[in-house]
Amino acid sequence: MNNFNCPIPHYQEDVITLSHGSGGKQTSDLIENIFLSPFSSEEIKKMHDAAFIPSIGRSIAFTTDSFVVDPIFFPGGDIGTLAITGSANDLAVCGARPIYMSSAFIIEEGFLQSDLKKIVASMHQAALSQGIQIIAGDTKIIERSTGKNIFINTTGIGVHMVDVLPEPYRIADGDLIIISGDVGRHGMAIMAKRNDLQFANPLYSDCAPIFPMIENLLENHVELHCMRDITRGGLATSLVELSELSSKHFIIDEELIPIAKEVESACEILGIDPLFVACEGRFVLFTPPKYKQQVLDILHSFETSKNACVIGHVDVRKSPSAVLCNSYGIERPLYKLYTEQLPRIC
Amino acid sequence: MKFVNEYRDPSLVRLLAEKIKKTAKKNWTIMEVCGGQTHSIVRSGLNKLLPDNIQLIHGPGCPVCVTPIDLIDMAIAIALTPNTILCSFGDMLRVPGSSFDLIKAKALGADVRIILSPIDAVHIAKKNPNKEVVLFAVGFETTAPTNGMTIKMANDLKVVNFSLLSSHVLVPPAIKYIMSDPESKVDGFLAAGHVCTVTGYKQYHELAKATDTPIIITGFEPVDIMQGISLCVDMLEKQETGVKNQYSRVVKESGNRQAQELISDVFTVVDRHWRGIGSIPSSGLDLSSKYKTFDATYRFTIKTDAPSLDSGCLSGMIMQGKCKPSDCPHFGKKCTPQTPLGAPMVSTEGACSAYYLYCDKGSS
Numbered sequence: 001m002n003n004f005n006c007p008i009p010h011y012q013e014d015v016i017t018l019s020h021g022s023g024g025k026q027t028s029d030l031i032e033n034i035f036l037s038p039f040s041s042e043e044i045k046k047m048h049d050a051a052f053i054p055s056i057g058r059s060i061a062f063t064t065d066s067f068v069v070d071p072i073f074f075p076g077g078d079i080g081t082l083a084i085t086g087s088a089n090d091l092a093v094c095g096a097r098p099i100y101m102s103s104a105f106i107i108e109e110g111f112l113q114s115d116l117k118k119i120v121a122s123m124h125q126a127a128l129s130q131g132i133q134i135i136a137g138d139t140k141i142i143e144r145s146t147g148k149n150i151f152i153n154t155t156g157i158g159v160h161m162v163d164v165l166p167e168p169y170r171i172a173d174g175d176l177i178i179i180s181g182d183v184g185r186h187g188m189a190i191m192a193k194r195n196d197l198q199f200a201n202p203l204y205s206d207c208a209p210i211f212p213m214i215e216n217l218l219e220n221h222v223e224l225h226c227m228r229d230i231t232r233g234g235l236a237t238s239l240v241e242l243s244e245l246s247s248k249h250f251i252i253d254e255e256l257i258p259i260a261k262e263v264e265s266a267c268e269i270l271g272i273d274p275l276f277v278a279c280e281g282r283f284v285l286f287t288p289p290k291y292k293q294q295v296l297d298i299l300h301s302f303e304t305s306k307n308a309c310v311i312g313h314v315d316v317r318k319s320p321s322a323v324l325c326n327s328y329g330i331e332r333p334l335y336k337l338y339t340e341q342l343p344r345i346c
Numbered sequence: 347m348k349f350v351n352e353y354r355d356p357s358l359v360r361l362l363a364e365k366i367k368k369t370a371k372k373n374w375t376i377m378e379v380c381g382g383q384t385h386s387i388v389r390s391g392l393n394k395l396l397p398d399n400i401q402l403i404h405g406p407g408c409p410v411c412v413t414p415i416d417l418i419d420m421a422i423a424i425a426l427t428p429n430t431i432l433c434s435f436g437d438m439l440r441v442p443g444s445s446f447d448l449i450k451a452k453a454l455g456a457d458v459r460i461i462l463s464p465i466d467a468v469h470i471a472k473k474n475p476n477k478e479v480v481l482f483a484v485g486f487e488t489t490a491p492t493n494g495m496t497i498k499m500a501n502d503l504k505v506v507n508f509s510l511l512s513s514h515v516l517v518p519p520a521i522k523y524i525m526s527d528p529e530s531k532v533d534g535f536l537a538a539g540h541v542c543t544v545t546g547y548k549q550y551h552e553l554a555k556a557t558d559t560p561i562i563i564t565g566f567e568p569v570d571i572m573q574g575i576s577l578c579v580d581m582l583e584k585q586e587t588g589v590k591n592q593y594s595r596v597v598k599e600s601g602n603r604q605a606q607e608l609i610s611d612v613f614t615v616v617d618r619h620w621r622g623i624g625s626i627p628s629s630g631l632d633l634s635s636k637y638k639t640f641d642a643t644y645r646f647t648i649k650t651d652a653p654s655l656d657s658g659c660l661s662g663m664i665m666q667g668k669c670k671p672s673d674c675p676h677f678g679k680k681c682t683p684q685t686p687l688g689a690p691m692v693s694t695e696g697a698c699s700a701y702y703l704y705c706d707k708g709s710s
Contacts, residue, residue, distance in 0.1 A: 195462055265347055270462070271694060327356040328568070330391025332704045338683045339440065 014113040021107075021141030034117055035137060038124035039103070043135040051135035053100060056159050061096035063087055064155040072119065072150055074193045076185070076205030079152060080122030082280060085209050086231070087156035088130050092211035093227040093283055095166050095218060096158030101127065102136035103154050110147025119150065130209050132156070161218045166285075168245035170225040175286040175314040177250060178295055180213060180305040181206065182258040183235045187277035188266045201262040208281030208304045216298050217285075225286040233337040234276040238284060239322040240336045250322040252312035252334070275324075276337045286314065353567030354390075362572035363395040370579045375401045375531045377524070377667050378574075379517060380538035381408030381695025382566050388700040390568045400579065403531065403667035404700075406520050407538050409485045410437045410693035411661060412620040413513045418443040419650040421482050421511055424642060425456035431474060433467035434482040436460045440683075440692040444651065464489075464496045471500065471508035480642045484513045488540045490631055491605035494612035497633065497640050511642040514631035515618055517541050518553050523626045524666050525557035532667055534578040536564040536571065539593035544609075546601025550589045558587050565593040612637060621689060622662030659688030664697055671701040678702060 019026040036044065043051035065087045072079040088098040103123065107116065127134055164170075185206035192203045210229060217224060226246070230238045235257065243250050259267075259274050267274045281304055287295055292310065299308035322334040378384055384404045387393055393402050406412055422443050425432035432448070439448040439458065452458040457477075461467055464481055471479035483493040493510065500508040517538060524530055537550060542563045554561045560581035564574030574592045581590070591597055609631070618630025633641045659681065660674045671677050671690070681687040683699060690696030 197462070261347070268347060268350060326390060327354070328359055328391060328395060330394050332389070332391060333706060335703055 015147070016107050016109055016111040016113060016116065016141055018109050018141050018143070021139065027139070030139065034113065034120055035139070038120050039134040039137060041133040041135050043133070044137065051100075051102075053135070053157070059160050061091050061094045061158040061160060062156070063090040063094075063158075064153065065090060066151060066153040068151050069190065070149075071190070071193050072115070072148075074205055075189050075202060077207035077280075078119055078122050079150060080119035081126045081207055083152040083154045084123050084126035084130070084132065085207055086280065087154040088126075088132060089210050089229040089281070089283070091156050091158030092209070092214045093166070093229050094158070094160075095162050095214070095224070095227075096160050097215065098130060098132050098156050098158045098211060100135050100157040101132050101154050103134055103152060104138040104140075106140050106142060106151040108142055108144055108147055108149040110144045111150055116150070119152075126209070130211060161215065166224045166226050168226050168242050171242065171246035171248050171286045171314055172225060172288070173248070173314055173316045174289060175225055176289050176292055176310050177239075177252065177312040177314065178285050178287065178292075178299075178308060179235070179258065179311050180210065180283050180285075180299055181281070181307045182260045182263065183230065183279055183282060184259060184263040184267065184274035184277035186280040187234070188263050188272070188274075190278075191270070191272075192266065197266070199262060199266055203262055203266060206279055206281040206304070210281060210283050210304075213299055213302050213305050214283075216301075217295060220294065220298060222291050222295055222298070223288055225288075227283050227285045229283045230279040232278050234274070234278060235284070236273075236275040236322070236334045237336045240334050242284075243320050243322040247320040249315045249317040249319055250312055251315045251331075252322060252324050254324050254326045256309060256311045258307045258309060272341050275334070276341055284311075350567065353565065353569040355569060358569045359392070359395070359572050362569065362576050366400060366572070366576050366579055367397045369576065369583055370397055370400050371583060373399045373401070374533045374579060374582050375403055375667075376534045376536060376575060376578050377403050377405045377532045378536040378564070378571070379405040379407040379521065380541070380566070381411065381693065381697065382540070383407070383536060383538070383564065383571060384697050385695060385700045386566050386568060387571060388704045391704075392568055392571055395572075396575070400575065402575075403670070404664065404697040405535075405667060406524070406620065406623065406665040407486065407517065407541075408665070408690060408693050408695035408697070409489070409513075409515060410441055411665060411689040411696050412515055412623065413438070413441065413484055413689070414619045414621050415444060416650060417511070417513050418447075419445075420643070420648050422446070422448060422451045422456075423648045423650055424480050424511065424646055425451045425458050426454065427478070427646065429476065430478045430480065431457045431459055431470060432480050432482060433459045433461045433470060435484065437693050437695075438482055438484055440686070441689045442657075442686055442692075464492045465499065468496050468499045468503070468505055468508055471505045472503065475507055477507060478645070479508050480646075481508070481510050482513070483510045486515055486517055486538065486541050487544045487609070488538075490514050490609050490613060491544060491602070494608045497612050497637050498608070500640060501637065509640050509642040509645045510633060512613070512632050514613065515620065516615070516629050516631065518549055519626050519629035520620070521553055521561075522556065523623070523629070525559065527666065529668065530666075532559065534560040534582055535562070536574045536578065537561050539563055539565045539570070539597055542593070542597045542601065544602050544605045546599050546606075547589055547591065547597065548599060554587050554589050560587055561589050563589065563591045563593050563597050565596065622659065622665060624662070657687040661688040661690045661698070664690060671698040672705070674698070
């Protein structure tokens with residue numbers, strides 16, 4: 001009789017299976033082995049169905065966001081950093097200090113546990129560095145498609161730092177429009193990584209918390225009429241949205257918009273307009289002209305906003321729109337990104 | 347950016363605008379052939395720097411816009427065929443077919459891949475030997491060599507599951523066609539610099555003679571375009587015809603011989619239907635009989651319904667310079683980038699999208 005050779009398949013790495021989402025022993029093991037230690041807030045440790053939040057005594061800001069970025073690891077960050085920082089930045093531009101967050105994961109079976117650990121470690125690091133406690137969480141496992149997908153939802157709570165909140169309706173005629181840094185890094189870093197594009201000067205995401213700068217501005221009593229973090233749709237979309245919400249007319253000087261050389265070159269090659277490319281660590285703010293120098297001095301004292309500059313102003317004209325004035329003195333209206341920018345034929 | 351910023355220099359652009367103003371005594375209508383030039387003009391507002399007696403009209407040089415609707419329908423049908431991957435440049439995905447576009451086909455389950463280089467399609471075919479991989483090859487003479495290269499590569503590497511759906515078009519027959527129309531308003535042309543990088547411009551001498559117009563081979567940056575217009579106006583005022591090469595830093599009279607040989611080897615010249623315009627003799631490239639097995643129309647038996655053409659889109663008129671996007675009653679109303687009636691509203695080289703994105707709606 002022949003010797004049957006029936007080797008047991010051996011996989012080097014542990015992967016997520018549907019059992020990890022069953023709600024039973026393997027779910028508990030996953031939570032204990034991967035989530036519990038990094039997300040070690042007192043509320044999480046209780047393993048109760050809901051977290052209790054002590055009375056804060058001020059009004060709170062509340063936001064939620066879902067993160068589906070592909071690739072999940074990219075130069076300058078990963079989906080974990082993005083999930084914490086993205087929601088924290090949304091709170092920050094509302095004048096709120098991010099303090100609590102929940103995190104919910106949807107993971108495909110076959111996803112590497114080692115990758116999940118890296119993502120959770122990034123979330124832990126991002127939360128810790130911003131003084132955020134992760135106090136609630138959830139994990140669901142879905143059937144395999146590519147085995148590489150993970151989606152994260154974070155919901156954040158922040159406490160307001162000021163009584164008069166920065167909101168679009170407060171944008172006033174004459175306000176200066178200041179941007180905290182160069183635009184387009186995150187979107188182009190993702191596009192380069194996704195398409196395996198090699199550039200002589202590599203592109204890194206600008207994914208970073210913006211609360212430290214905003215905290216400093218608020219503590220120094222700068223009058224901030226409105227702020228917005230620039231994410232999907234890029235700077236142009238943010239400006240058009242704010243002009244519509246405030247019913248104000250913005251004039252932007254195209255030459256003043258900071259764009260890193262490597263981003264500008266990559267956009268030029270691919271036929272992409274950098275004004276519509278996503279950022280993950282930049283914001284625009286609206287402030288009266290008398291605060292110009294103070295704002296710039298504060299922003300320049302932080303590494304991530306060292307290139308902050310004035311890019312335009314709110315004009316007295318009544319038509320609610322954002323227009324771009326180019327170096328030839330010609331104005332053209334900005335518009336909201338209506339679909340994903342796609343590389344062109346030639 | 348070196349070699350780019352020099353050609354966007356505001357002082358040079360203003361200087362050229364002044365020169366054009368001084369030179370232009372009569373009314374002249376100049377057509378920029380390429381959609382890339384149209385976008386550069388409208389985005390930078392160069393048309394607003396010109397005197398009133400110089401009119402720019404926009405030509406047919408948007409390959410996405412002129413791809414016939416039945417070919418788009420065929421690409422969609424191929425994409426929806428099981429075990430098939432359709433590779434395309436991003437521009438083509440939003441172009442409306444008779445019923446829907448490739449983006450919707452993707453959402454319906456078609457495997458549509460956006461590529462940055464045609465060669466990527468051959469690599470995808472190599473990696474997926476059990477699937478048919480089709481490259482939707484669209485473009486003018488500019489992209490024909492790289493698309494042709496994929497056929498040579500697939501042939502050499504024996505990648506038998508690769509094929510090409512060709513919709514290549516040629517510029518000179520289109521210029522001739524426009525000028526054969528007695529209603530044509532065109533006095534002079536800015537020819538597409540990148541097309542001439544491949545083809546050279548020897549045949550443009552004859553074209554200029556036949557059409558009795560000045561033809562300026564022109565680049566794409568604001569300084570290039572203003573210089574092209576200046577040269578064209580100068581020739582018009584002197585009643586000269588002929589060819590001048592503004593884009594001499596890139597274009598040589600003989601063009602790129604290697605690319606031309608590749609085109610001759612892989613493709614054969616055929617009559618082509620231009621969307622919105624009609625059939626233009628000897629204005630397209632199909633795969634030559636030598637490479638018939640790589641022709642997707644030969645490999646796939648696709649029956650599509652007769653294309654629905656009555657969308658109300660005036661793209662044909664616009665691409666022949668007979669009207670401007672803002673003259674169309676649907677512009678910015680029924681027809682927007684989200685709800686396009688025709689390809690010029692979605693292509694990054696389409697005149698309608700340039701007007702929609704960069705002008706006050708309804709203005710020129």
